[in-house]
Amino acid sequence: MLHHPTVERLHALRLFGMAAALAEQQSQVSIDQLGFEERLGLLVERESSERQSRMFSARLRRAKLRFADAVPEDIDYRTARGLDRTLLARLLTGEWIRERQNVILIGKTGLGKSWLACALANQACRHGYSVCYLRMPKFSEEMAIVHGSGRYAKLLAQWAKTDILVLDDLAMTPMSDQARRDLLELLDDRHGSRSTIVTSQIPLDHWHDAIGDPTLADAILDRLVHNAHRLTLDGESMRKRRNGLTDKHDSE
Template sequence: MQNINQQVNNQLSNLKLSGIRDALLQQYEQPNLYVEQSFEERLSLLLEHEITQRDQRKIDRLTRQAKFRVGGTLAQLNYGAARQLDKTQIRSLAQGEWLRLHQNILITGATGCGKTYLACALGQNHCQQGSSVYYFRLKELLEKMFLAQADGSYRKLINKLSSANLLILDDWGIRAINSSTTQ
């Protein structure tokens, strides 16, 4: 931080205000852009940068936590006639009223038609809105639950899953489930 004095830099670091530190450095590097702004205007810009950076870190954390199988986005959905996707319905799902009402959705279709992509795109969309999401292939989740029962962490896993705003279960019904994984 070449132009921020060490004391201010340390204080911003101790307070975990890296967004303000970065924005302050930018103001030092480009002083002509800010010369006619009042103290309050410059402070507001610093605070806005901090808020934006924190929001982005939250989205990044929620996205990593979800562990999506594919990096789908709703903007990249293919609405070709063969896909039979209704833009209005997708837009409605993206708004998340169903999620706020604690409703479920079931995405069905032939193998390879894009169900996983659509589920991950919806999940990514809800991460961007600040919702916590977990993505699991059903077989992997059942195995994880079985192992959690064995090692005593089952309750912790269930609490983690139930705290999520959205739980995506993929590949439901692809393989037969044996009796040991359902208990």
């Protein structure tokens, strides 16, 4: 007789997992075979599981990943693109995040760099880390708006506290001098204390010229490259393969 009001009280306390589990227990004929502590343990386990799930969903929603559905389980290891499976397996453990290291993904368009970056970010969310995604071709424009709105200091402080920052398509378009300085300040706040994932179509030894100003480029690369794991992808565009456009001699 006390079950119904107890479920209502659990809802009032926002213990939704325990409430759902208790309601389910009421319909299980064999539940009386379990002792009090065993039943309580099941309720607590359900509440913990549902809270973790809600927190993961919230972290993923705040990350605003370009590919929100990119997950490690769906990584394509069969397509020939030079994917280092051993290194990727190590990265998925999250050890690089705990060590405050970076990840650099380089390769031509269509090889899945951005998708892989989002899959690593998704895994970071599962491990309990906060993530923020930035598309670099729009960085100059967006930062100009931020400067004009007076939100610059607040945004930098927010990025400084974010565990993983994803910089997608770095150096794809020319950067203004202000954007270079903004990027350096962003990275300087995070250097040695947070991790960054970078993707680019441009080979690493060309980043210096692509970024522009030699002094600022040196400082930016110093904060990104020297403590980074590198994944260099090569091969035919996966989009081309999916569309059945592979050349005949490539499929033989």
